[in-house]
Amino acid sequence: MLKDFIRRRKYPFYKQPDAMDCGPVCLKMVARYHGKNFSMQHLRKLCKIGKQGTTMLDLIDAAENIGFKTMAAELEYNKLHRLPMPCIVHWQKEHYVVVYEVNNESVYLADPALNSKIKLDTAAFLSGWNINDDTQIGRVLLLEATRSFHEMDSKPEHKTSLWNLIPYLKLHRKGWFPIAVSLALASGFSLVIPLLTQMIVDKGIQGKNTNLLLLICLGQLMLFSGRMLMDFVRGRLLFRIGARTSITMLKDFLAKLMKLPFSFFDNRQAGDNMQRVNDNQRIEEFLTNSLINFILSAITLIVLGGVLLHYNWQIFLLFIVGAGISVIWSNSFQQKRKMIDQKKFKVLSANQQLLLEIFYAMQEIKLTGSEEEKKQLWEGLQDQSFDLKLEALQLDQRMQGVGAFINEVKNVLITYAAAMLVIHDQVTLGGMLAITYICGQLNAPVNQLVEFSRVSQNAAFSLLRIDEVQQETEEDFGVDEELNEDGPVDIVLDQISFQYGGKHSAQVLKNVSLKIPAGKVTAIVGTSGSGKTTLIKLLLKFYASSAGSIKIGKQKIEAINARSWRKYCGVVMQDGYVFMDTIANNIFAGAEVKDFNRLHEAAKMANMHAFFLKMPFGYETVVGRDGFGLSEGQKQRLLIARMIYRNPDYVFLDEATNSLDAQNELSIVNNLNTFFQGKTVLIVAHRLSTVKNADQIVVLQQGEIKEVGTHQQLLQIKGHYYHLIKNQLELGQ
Numbered sequence: 001m002l003k004d005f006i007r008r009r010k011y012p013f014y015k016q017p018d019a020m021d022c023g024p025v026c027l028k029m030v031a032r033y034h035g036k037n038f039s040m041q042h043l044r045k046l047c048k049i050g051k052q053g054t055t056m057l058d059l060i061d062a063a064e065n066i067g068f069k070t071m072a073a074e075l076e077y078n079k080l081h082r083l084p085m086p087c088i089v090h091w092q093k094e095h096y097v098v099v100y101e102v103n104n105e106s107v108y109l110a111d112p113a114l115n116s117k118i119k120l121d122t123a124a125f126l127s128g129w130n131i132n133d134d135t136q137i138g139r140v141l142l143l144e145a146t147r148s149f150h151e152m153d154s155k156p157e158h159k160t161s162l163w164n165l166i167p168y169l170k171l172h173r174k175g176w177f178p179i180a181v182s183l184a185l186a187s188g189f190s191l192v193i194p195l196l197t198q199m200i201v202d203k204g205i206q207g208k209n210t211n212l213l214l215l216i217c218l219g220q221l222m223l224f225s226g227r228m229l230m231d232f233v234r235g236r237l238l239f240r241i242g243a244r245t246s247i248t249m250l251k252d253f254l255a256k257l258m259k260l261p262f263s264f265f266d267n268r269q270a271g272d273n274m275q276r277v278n279d280n281q282r283i284e285e286f287l288t289n290s291l292i293n294f295i296l297s298a299i300t301l302i303v304l305g306g307v308l309l310h311y312n313w314q315i316f317l318l319f320i321v322g323a324g325i326s327v328i329w330s331n332s333f334q335q336k337r338k339m340i341d342q343k344k345f346k347v348l349s350a351n352q353q354l355l356l357e358i359f360y361a362m363q364e365i366k367l368t369g370s371e372e373e374k375k376q377l378w379e380g381l382q383d384q385s386f387d388l389k390l391e392a393l394q395l396d397q398r399m400q401g402v403g404a405f406i407n408e409v410k411n412v413l414i415t416y417a418a419a420m421l422v423i424h425d426q427v428t429l430g431g432m433l434a435i436t437y438i439c440g441q442l443n444a445p446v447n448q449l450v451e452f453s454r455v456s457q458n459a460a461f462s463l464l465r466i467d468e469v470q471q472e473t474e475e476d477f478g479v480d481e482e483l484n485e486d487g488p489v490d491i492v493l494d495q496i497s498f499q500y501g502g503k504h505s506a507q508v509l510k511n512v513s514l515k516i517p518a519g520k521v522t523a524i525v526g527t528s529g530s531g532k533t534t535l536i537k538l539l540l541k542f543y544a545s546s547a548g549s550i551k552i553g554k555q556k557i558e559a560i561n562a563r564s565w566r567k568y569c570g571v572v573m574q575d576g577y578v579f580m581d582t583i584a585n586n587i588f589a590g591a592e593v594k595d596f597n598r599l600h601e602a603a604k605m606a607n608m609h610a611f612f613l614k615m616p617f618g619y620e621t622v623v624g625r626d627g628f629g630l631s632e633g634q635k636q637r638l639l640i641a642r643m644i645y646r647n648p649d650y651v652f653l654d655e656a657t658n659s660l661d662a663q664n665e666l667s668i669v670n671n672l673n674t675f676f677q678g679k680t681v682l683i684v685a686h687r688l689s690t691v692k693n694a695d696q697i698v699v700l701q702q703g704e705i706k707e708v709g710t711h712q713q714l715l716q717i718k719g720h721y722y723h724l725i726k727n728q729l730e731l732g733q
């Protein structure tokens with residue numbers, strides 16, 4: 001039994017840093033079980049993790065890449081115990097967990113979304129594993145470590161622990177000295193107070209010495225005042241150190257984020273990055289609160305524990321046994337608490353998701369009349385949440401009630417034992433009071449030490465998550481070449497292929513070869529989803545192609561520093577963003593020189609000058625998400641003005657005029673045609689009016705180039721282009 005317990009404790013467990021990391025973390029746990037340590041960064045890359053996480057096929061590829069022989073199967077529950085363990089199972093149709101052991105009543109599993117391993121009974125396991133409710137069948141990925149796995153070198157994680165905070169703390173050396181002094185004095189106080197208590201009784205009361213009594217009380221008063229003053233000063237110092245450390249860390253974090261490639265943000269949910277900002281706050285809380293509480297508790301325990309031992313070793317032992325039983329009692333509830341936490345977490349996130357959807361989709365809800373449906377969904381979640389809260393409360397009450405009873409029994413026993421010692425003249429009455437005072441003072445530190453182990457684990461995990469971002473390769477790491485700029489040059493794509501995910505994901509671009517000539521306008525047309533935006537993103541170095549090469553003049557795009565390249569590009573994307581800032585600053589965005597004459601010119605070309613002048617504060621009016629509202633068409637024209645102000649050599653427009661009315665479009669397209677003179681331009685558009693004057697038109701269908709030519713040439717061959725724009729021709733555009 002004990003052997004089983006020890007063995008199970010050794011099963012590796014890792015928590016997933018990001019919402020979509022369950023696949024690679026499961027692989028990490030299984031590899032660790034077999035003795036190899038692979039970093040999350042490495043496994044994430046192998047799993048080709050995207051916003052939707054990893055597919056079973058990509059997980060298999062990744063496992064085979066590190067030397068596992070794999071077999072994926074759909075299997076009946078009663079066969080699970082015969083499989084080689086550990087294995088990975090598909091969980092609740094959207095998640096992966098590791099199963100370490102299966103026996104008659106229970107399944108031991110490691111769910112990376114939780115804080116530690118859990119044991120589930122068969123019914124609970126089946127409810128998460130079953131493919132559907134009527135069967136006892138689920139999906140499993142079996143992994144066998146082969147020779148090549150054992151011969152492979154580990155690629156361990158960059159080492160992170162709470163010690164990594166030391167360089168940050170060193171920045172505030174001066175503040176730590178007074179804190180250390182205040183802690184030393186605090187420990188002195190905790191030593192002196194029980195001794196003073198004893199003196200009051202033994203010397204003051206029993207010796208009927210009123211002067212001494214007064215003196216001790218005065219001394220006690222001064223000690224308390226001193227302690228309060230020190231707590232006050234320490235609180236301030238800690239706040240400064242914690243807040244400054246957190247700001248420095250946050251600054252480093254944001255500086256790093258800005259240097260990361262676009263794919264980093266594309267592959268993660270925004271919530272994961274926000275979570276990392278919260279992680280910084282958690283570390284601040286750890287430094288300013290938990291760490292000092294821990295040190296204080298440890299000092300109090302050592303000093304008061306020593307004094308108690310000095311008074312009487314039997315009472316000391318009684319205290320240790322009592323405290324030990326109470327800690328074991330609270331720990332015995334861990335498993336149940338974890339399971340309730342898991343359910344609570346799910347309900348909470350579903351609740352948050354639903355509320356967000358209700359706020360964002362209010363228009364659709366009203367239009368479709370689904371108010372009642374959404375309300376019922378929400379109420380259902382509230383009922384579940386209520387049941388879980390009640391369950392948690394009952395558990396807590398049982399735990400705390402019995403815990404308090406154990407504590408009281410311990411206190412009564414100690415009082416009884418101390419009283420017996422007084423009766424047998426082994427301890428004075430003052431000594432007895434000092435002992436009960438000490439035992440009372442020791443309860444809180446014991447609980448705080450237990451709590452600290454949990455808080456420090458969370459802080460270490462937060463630090464790991466922040467450090468993971470610090471370890472990511474920067475967009476321009478080792479890429480120093482500037483663009484050789486003597487005016488625009490040709491951009492040449494040679495056999496470009498691209499997939500967003502792993503090798504099993506869809507090919508978005510297939511062998512695309514294309515010359516975008518310097519100083520000319522190239523238009524790309526094609527049905528929705530044919531890869532037009534993706535092509536622009538490759539040209540802007542947001543992604544690297546899976547195969548083939550892109551050259552800007554004679555330089556390979558991958559050799560050119562991305563920031564240097566983008567300096568020469570003016571882009572209006574389909575989902576371009578208007579910052580919450582003034583109109584002027586929105587147009588100046590990223591510009592080194594702020595020239596108001598040029599700003600007005602750009603706005604005029606985008607047909608927005610007159611409109612901006614009519615705004616409440618003209619060009620100083622704040623627009624954007626929470627600013628003054630702009631229509632889609634006005635937003636697009638502002639983005640066009642921004643692009644014009646940059647006066648780039650290379651222009652990329654992705655459906656930049658699709659929200660404009662015919663009148664505005666005509667006039668802006670005319671202005672742009674003048675602006676395009678001498679620039680290399682790539683336009684993605686559906687509207688005939690935007691593309692027909694292009695020097696060359698490229699037709700992209702399902703990631704492949706089908707036709708290239710001028711409007712007239714393509715009309716004549718009556719192929720893909722003709723069919724794409726036929727309706728617009730008939731409409732006479």
Ligand SMILES: Nc1ncnc2c1ncn2[C@@H]1O[C@H](COP(=O)(O)OP(=O)(O)OP(=O)(O)O)[C@@H](O)[C@H]1O
Nearest residue numbers: 266500501508526527528529530531532533534535
């Ligand atoms: N970040 C992404 N991750 C995974 N797949 C993506 C991503 N972005 C686009 N895709 C997929 O790539 C394919 C091409 O998308 P893309 O946006 O390039 O098409 P498009 O031709 O610009 O379409 P539209 O005319 O509708 O804007 C689509 O099937 C889309 O689902």
